[in-house]
Amino acid sequence: MAINLEVPKKHRPLIEQAHQVAMNMLRPISRKYDVAEHEYPKELDMLAAMIDGLSESGASEGAGAAGVRRDAGAADDGAVRNGSNMASVTSIAEMCWGDVGLLLSMPRQGLGNSAIASVANEEQLERFRGKWASMAITEPGFGSDSAAVSTTAVLDGDEYVINGEKIFVTSGERSDCVVVWATLDKSSAARRSSRSWSRRARRG
16 A cells, blocks of 8 residues: 655645745744744734635635534545645645744634634534634643543533633633533543533534
8 A cells, every 4th residue: 555645736836825924924023922922923913814815715725724524524426525634734834834833823723713614503603704713622630632621511501501620722812712622421531522602602
């Protein structure tokens, strides 16, 4: 069995775009924000707006936190039709060459937005369109192992009541909303679910 490690031709322009961004926008300000670590890098606002535009226009597959829909796997003939995973991984790897910390701080491009894009229903997608979503996974004692989450989400009428403690929320100070990782069944490590956005999160 042979494994082809070559990047598909259709993804090479996106990788080149990511390289140019990393070289011309992230690397020049990297040391600046290493020193001013508590200062928000406002240069990222323009970059995030550019990526938003590319994603919405469809001009650049894999740009931004598009996520991968659960129902977007294989076609009826068994062929894989979704190449956004490969596009995202290769372009993000190139951007990390510029500066990992700055990349993770970019508005609307982090794990929270990817989670919403991947699992939200149509109403939720519309409600959170254009919002910057943080991700709250990390808890005391286990770090960011999502399988070990102890925060619970318990259904109460039409809402989920979330109970637990998070000790780190990526970009939480600046984001519009927070995706909170919680479990619906604390006794089962296999049953994990991400519920979001407030202590009482509306069902669905």
